[in-house]
Amino acid sequence: MFLLFGSTLAHAQYYDDEQMIEDPLVKPHIWSQLKENPTDENLWVMYFGKDLFDITAEEYQLYEILKKDLLNADKDFQAQQEQAKINRALSRAQVTQTEYEDWTRNINLNFGQIELYFTDKFSELGSEYVPYSELYEEGEYNLTQWVDEHESRLKELQDLQAINNGDY
DSSP, rough: OOOHHHHHHHHHHHHTTHHHHHHTTTOOHHHHHHHHTTHHHHHHHHHHHHGGGOOOHHHHHHHHHHHHHHHHHHHHHHHHHHHHHHHHHHHSSSOHHHHHEEEEEEGHHHHHHHHHHHHHHHHTTTOOOOHHHHHHOOOSSSSHHHHHHHHHHHHHHHHHHHHHHTTO
């Protein structure tokens, strides 16, 4: 047991912040509880097999590292959950394809909404949409052709993203 614990402590000295130590004392039942509640000092006492006031300096160092990792893992999970909620709310607020198709039936009347749609879609794909008015202040370019060209560009960006994500 000491050899296993000693090697774990040696590993903790060369610990990489990007990597989390998984159950170094090989007590999976207690470790799973610690993952759920890393601030429970009684669980840590059970994990180390002695009171935290009685652990050595090396054990305390390991305790600090493990506790920090578990707390950070919990924060990462909470952040992911929060981001998922935000994404769901945004997706409900976004324009549907059907609405966009309705707008394109009368481009002159709905061009402002179409531009907002393009702005959102290009941004989602990591690109920037340059508004028509910035390039053609006098309105000298055909709006229908403009929309057709940007629909094509949007399709290209979506295809590229699918390829990059392995969804082709």
